[in-house]
Amino acid sequence: MAGNSRRQGAIRKPGTKKGQVVGSGGQRRKGLEGKGPTPKAEDRPGHKAYRISNARDRKEQARQKKADKPELIAGRNPVVEALRADVPATALYVAVNIEIDDRVNEAVRLAGDKGISILEIPREELDRKTNRAMHQGLGLQVPPFEYAHPGDLMAAAKDSGNTPLFVALDGVTDPRNLGAVIRSAAAFGAHGVLLPERRSAGMTAVAWRTSAGTAAKLPIAVATNLTRQLKAWKDDGLMVVGLDADGSVDIDELDLAADPLVIVLGSEGRGLSRLVKETCDATVSIPMAAGVESLNASVAAGVLLAEVARRRRLTGRV
Numbered sequence: 001m002a003g004n005s006r007r008q009g010a011i012r013k014p015g016t017k018k019g020q021v022v023g024s025g026g027q028r029r030k031g032l033e034g035k036g037p038t039p040k041a042e043d044r045p046g047h048k049a050y051r052i053s054n055a056r057d058r059k060e061q062a063r064q065k066k067a068d069k070p071e072l073i074a075g076r077n078p079v080v081e082a083l084r085a086d087v088p089a090t091a092l093y094v095a096v097n098i099e100i101d102d103r104v105n106e107a108v109r110l111a112g113d114k115g116i117s118i119l120e121i122p123r124e125e126l127d128r129k130t131n132r133a134m135h136q137g138l139g140l141q142v143p144p145f146e147y148a149h150p151g152d153l154m155a156a157a158k159d160s161g162n163t164p165l166f167v168a169l170d171g172v173t174d175p176r177n178l179g180a181v182i183r184s185a186a187a188f189g190a191h192g193v194l195l196p197e198r199r200s201a202g203m204t205a206v207a208w209r210t211s212a213g214t215a216a217k218l219p220i221a222v223a224t225n226l227t228r229q230l231k232a233w234k235d236d237g238l239m240v241v242g243l244d245a246d247g248s249v250d251i252d253e254l255d256l257a258a259d260p261l262v263i264v265l266g267s268e269g270r271g272l273s274r275l276v277k278e279t280c281d282a283t284v285s286i287p288m289a290a291g292v293e294s295l296n297a298s299v300a301a302g303v304l305l306a307e308v309a310r311r312r313r314l315t316g317r318v
Contacts, residue, residue, distance in 0.1 A: 098137030179210025180298030
């Protein structure tokens with residue numbers, strides 16, 4: 001009996017009445033329910049990938065903000081070269097009391113002939129405008145570049161009456177390479193150059209100068225998603241060929257050269273990205289002498305574009 005009393009005391013306290021039990025209202029069951037799929041690492045605050053992604057986005061936003069502002073080409077030789085190349089400019093800044101030489105005289109004369117404003121300012125102000133670059137008393141203000149839409153490139157090709165030829169850049173971040181590629185594209189009959197919206201060099205003053213003014217004569221477009229745009233062009237009947245050191249064919253066997261074509265160049269270090277490479281109908285390599293690892297992106301572009309232009313002339317499909 002004593003054992004039974006202890007058991008009864010363990011079950012309910014003395015003085016309590018047996019009655020309706022208050023439930024949890026389903027809260028315990030809800031607490032056991034799943035919360036859906038785990039978010040991606042870059043979408044989870046506190047995760048390392050989230051911080052990296054945010055830092056990358058902030059850097060891209062800063063780059064875009066900078067791209068929306070006018071730039072200054074600094075230095076006597078660069079300014080004269082830009083004016084000779086017809087780089088569009090809005091103002092020529094000349095520091096007060098600088099030593100005059102032939103380059104200064106030519107810069108002032110060219111700017112005057114082109115209707116560009118010539119402003120004389122204190123050296124300290126020119127220091128500030130050029131972020132204390134070696135300006136030698138001259139600075140040329142270049143307005144933000146106005147990019148075309150990818151559809152404008154196709155329109156330009158149709159208006160030319162020639163077989164479409166485009167150049168797309170996949171992660172080329174050096175503006176000098178970009179300018180040189182644009183110059184080669186114009187020289188060998190391309191109808192436009194396509195850049196990705198992110199992780200790519202833009203049309204800065206350096207790219208303008210390197211292009212020797214050809215960026216003013218050739219449409220430069222930006223794609224929100226490079227892979228998607230390449231696929232859209234494939235749907236329009238264009239072939240996509242990527243330049244790759246381990247290409248499926250070498251430049252001498254590129255039978256697609258005379259077809260409507262998009263040539264894709266990879267970044268200076270990594271080459272073509274995986275998705276872009278998978279989108280290509282073929283990848284092409286340039287045979288080189290032993291011991292040479294690779295060509296500069298702009299040099300390789302010039303070699304390939306020259307071969308495409310040669311084959312088109314031979315077949316009459318320019």
